[in-house]
Amino acid sequence: MKTILLVPTGEGVGLTSASLGLVYALECQGVKAGFLKPFSQEKNQPTDRTTALYRHLSNNETVEPITYESLIQQISLGESDELLEEAVRLHRQIAKQHDVIIVEGLVPTSRDAFASDFNAILAKALDAQVIVVSNADVNQPAVTADKVDTQLRHLGGAANDRIAGVLFMRTKGLPEDSEQIPVTLDPSLRLISDTNEFVASIQKTHAHIGSENLPVIGLVPFSSTLSVPRISDLAAHISAEWINQGEASQRRVLHSSLIASNIEHELNKFVAGELIISASDRIDVLLASSLASCNGIPLAGLVLTEHHEPNATVLAFCQSAIKNGLPILHTPLSTFETAQSLSNLSNEIPVDDTERAEQVTRFVSSHINVDWLVQILNGSYKPRLSPSAFRHELVQKSIAAKKRIVLPEGDEPRTIQAAAICQSRGIAHCVLLAKPEVVIEVAKARNIELPHDLEIIDPDLIRENYVPKMVELRKGKINELQAREQLQDTVVLGTMMLALDQVDGLVSGAVHTTANTVRPAFQLIKTAPDYSLVSSVFFMLLPDEVYVYGDCAINPDPDAEQLAEIAIQSADSAKAFGIDPRIAMISYSTGTSGTGADVEKVAEATRIAKERRPDLLIDGPLQYDAASVESVGQSKAPGSPVAGRANVFIFPDLNTGNTTYKAVQRAANVVSVGPMLQGLNKPVNDLSRGALVDDIVFTIALTAIQAEQQAAQ
Template identity: 40%
Template sequence: MTRSVYVTGTDRGDGRQVIELGVMELLTRQVDRVGVFRPLVHGDGPDRLFELLRTRYRLDQSPETVYGLSYAEASALQAERGTDELVSSLVERFHAVARRYDFVLVLGTDYAGSQLPDELALNARLANEFGASVITVVGGQQQSAESVRAEARNAYRAYATLGCDVVALVVNRVAPADREAVAEQLAGSLPVPCFALPEEASLSAPTVAQIVRTLGAEVLLGDAAGLDRDARDFVFGGAMLPVFLPALTEGCLVVTPGDRVDLIVGALAAHSAGAPTIAGVLLTLDERPGPDILALAGRLAPGTPVISVPGGSFPTAAELFSIEGKLGAESPRKAETALGLFERHVDTAALANRISVAGSGRVTPMMFEHTLIERSRSARRRVVLPEGTEDRVLRAADVLLRRDVCDLTLLGEEDAVRKRAAELGIDLGGAQVIDPQTSPLRERFAEIYAKARAHKGMTVELAHDVVADVSYFGTLMVQEGLADGMVSGAVHSTAATIRPAFEIIKTAPGAQIVSSVFFMCLADRVLVYGDCAVNPDPNAEQLADIAIQSAATATQFGVEPRIAMLSYSTGTSGSGADVDKVRRATELVRERRPDLLVEGPIQYDAAVDAKVAATKLPGSEVAGKATVLVFPDLNTGNNTYKAVQRSAGAVAVGPVLQGLRKPVNDLSRGALVQDIVNTVAITAIQAQGEQPSERTEP
């Protein structure tokens, strides 16, 4: 039977979308096929939250199946035929969704201007008719801890009295200073888990793009990243420049008549200098600067939005203050912030247990990515990112910080890093930024590197220049325990990334070589491919080492290792130097690690296809169900992983380096933001396997 959970509230303004998004994240970690159902919807336009869920979680559900009825249709139906007929219609539409999915997330009504009497009772009845567990959300905005506690108790009793299976209660939008007090007052006061989430200003702040849509503004300057910035404050310009500039606040939208060129240029110049960074400039009265001024503005602050409206400052202000930020597919940063908030303050394991989320047995790419984030967060580590001015790295850092995945250090000239982050609308407040050129660590690292490479003729003077390179500096941070791992390669070559690791960190005890694996996330399982990135033509001893390392990496990331030593022949059917190498490597694995399941030589089809395995290697414990596939050389491995990635639509996570004493990982220079996020999470998890060092702040 399809399980379902109904997220509902008691009134408007509870910020319930944060909880709905968080629950969806929780469900998709463990269930392959999750559907969405919203009983009542306003109008015919697209549902912002569903579009976000569909985009973020790659849902295959068509929009027309998500909604039951419009509020107008529901009101008319209830008036004409009664509540029972209304409920019956909605139940029928819910089950049409439930038949197609393993779990359904139900989004309760929003109490916004409906004509329906007793909306709370309707939500309760629908939850009961759907057979859904209920998560009740209460808004705590502008309330004291005592009043929030009373409202939470009343909300629980309201739904429980109506027969609902209330599994948790969430108080959202609590004043940050009161969150702990609210959490303490709720603890033990109700027979279900209670969670308190603080108000997060950036979630209620509209983006510049949302302001453009709402006001019907014309965009004169600005790129997509600029339009995605949050307008956290509004500063209205009327004073002279010396009085106006000190009034600017971080992330503000400057509102000024379009003929005040001095304020426009001054605000953008202040943004360019980073004092402070602004969201953009809104020009009123349908006045626009000339082309020369606009060209200057574009050079002063590339990407920063300059928008224009026909109205005056007063009516524009009235509209601006009525706009509230919303979660949507067009603003993924808000989604990351919301998820970080949810995961910091909700015991997701306890909640999953309460709503009886049972794993599907399959491991989809999304489930694997969720697992990486969850595990990396479980024991916090610091990862250094040498490419601190690269846009993709900054965007990945934004996701990692918002999701509270790990601590980050970015390398690069600090003003340049923070300026570019501000231009992208990214807040690096939680990250450390170090400039290797000016850092006091440079002298210390030069001495360490000179000593380590003295046998190669390295001197302190030469080392002083070498360690200023971001890859060497980041590697030395890891070596010296100032960071737990490093991820680089978005703009640097593989050699530039891993050479310092070979020279400084060196191989782990028991490892002959450094090798790599890719996690290949197929539709229903995760396979481990090694080595596809480092060793061109390993000999039998090295191949055995790669297999043992790959098995250890698989185990570390929850993949039960069953090793297939790949070749162009299976068993004893072939001969020749290449096959003999694989056969010898297989024997060495069995000698060194008799506890591991390994088969070889074996062809790829016999390794992964049970029917082929039954013919070629009947009775094998590995054939047909291999999870770790070891390629005989780099040519075969690299081409195979790319063929599977492109042709089968697999998500390739890696390369993940193995065999080093401390984790350093390389990125493809074509890496996407999500690839960088995954690799940083993997690096943090690898570091959890190391003895944590006593870190001091550089």
């Protein structure tokens, strides 16, 4: 068991973000990390903020900290030993289920001056290694180092064996572009040269900081884009009432603008993510905000100040904007007072803002030195493919693959944003099939920065090139006129590009049905030589492990031969993504406990799959609980190499598979990545029409890795 205590140098260093970021970084290394905050410093709060965020983000349980009131009372009574005993008890509760525990220390404040000394004795009580967490300014290395040194003195000095390293958070003075990065994903963003330069500057006056014995384990830039509140977080802060709440819990305030002069001189301020602040008698501002919203510009919201809120007649003119979700607030404060109050808004992440917490967590994680993590753990854990590790590996493998992926739905907003992320991060070279002017217009309205090398191809300019080739590929089935007509569909056009090796993979489905995406692939790409059918898998990202479910999207009622092939395809897909497959052939019966045609089909499929691939661990028929729960597996199928330990689940038909995956996804609130199609000559993948930007990004990554795997065969 390894325990790491994070000790801050003071307030505002981003201690919560550092703690959660380190937990996530460990998850990405396959380490099951627990979290403990022994002592709360929040007055009269039933739930601790960091603890609640950890629960939301990790889907893991932890213990509630000792309340601030109890902490102060016991310290004033000289009962520090009793406090430490209670902290150890909480630590032991979590230690039962985790390889590593990240502990958040106390923050030294003017109110809690005892915190630094108490952290030192807490480190001893928990037998923890210590990371000092400090904010930093690369232009003031000596000032930054002095903060660290002050904290080190409380901990017994830099020579103390417990001191494991220094983590610099909210670092100012780094190049502007270092914060303008997508935070959806988590491959390493480490600023290695900036870190080395900063450490060299520090060592001119403080040689021990950044040395081998006291390494700098991360330099995390300050990011204004990650400090943005939702408009719903502002209302109470400025004593405002809602005129229209709309999408207040989703829209974020990237910038704010006071509108004081003539509206024609202020129209440049009406852009995505902007909070417009104006006196409530400025009806022109209300109407301009409404028009911007109707034109597809997602303003953060509108705050009307002073006087009284607009009358019903004026609001009636704004119904389209209100239906589009434009948040509108009214506050009795003056325009200046409102702006002043908003400038003092805390950077702390609210308990319910899990989207921002997740982005910050991944951002911090990606700046932590992975080599240091591996070294400090020193083999004291058993790696596992956690959901975080799966996502991390997915992105890393796709970056290494360097594949070209076509996106036929090139003017769809989520697809454009996903393509921009993938292109800028090197996840894939994306090709959008759409009119460039439409893509630019959508990107501008939604504040999406298009990378300069993002490829946008106007379908009208290339369609005719594919007519002869399509007629040749579908010889005897279509003529030129029919080919030209079918190529009006950008999915067909993209599939032709794939068939002719002009791209490496295709992703579609954000606005098309599965049939629309898959049918052209069946006709033009066809199945791989070793397979007779196309099937699909979902990667189910459960809290502790990644499961593979097949087939949940394509084949309604496969026979035994087809079911065996689906099992083999799914096992190979699992291997391609770092999962060592243990395959359970699912049925309503385990072994010979039940009879009937459905059970016999699964038994026969199991026999065929074992015969074709003796290298795989396959067993069936198995009921779902016998396959997934160890105690049930031992009882119902003793001696089975799969029962109770399965991670690849093959369902007997589409009805069972689709129902199960959706039930697990919704009831357990887990992420499912897919469906990923398997068995085709070239990778084509389908999206759900409700896909989020993240879903599209991960599907693009999956497709790139599939292309690399097929190229290597």
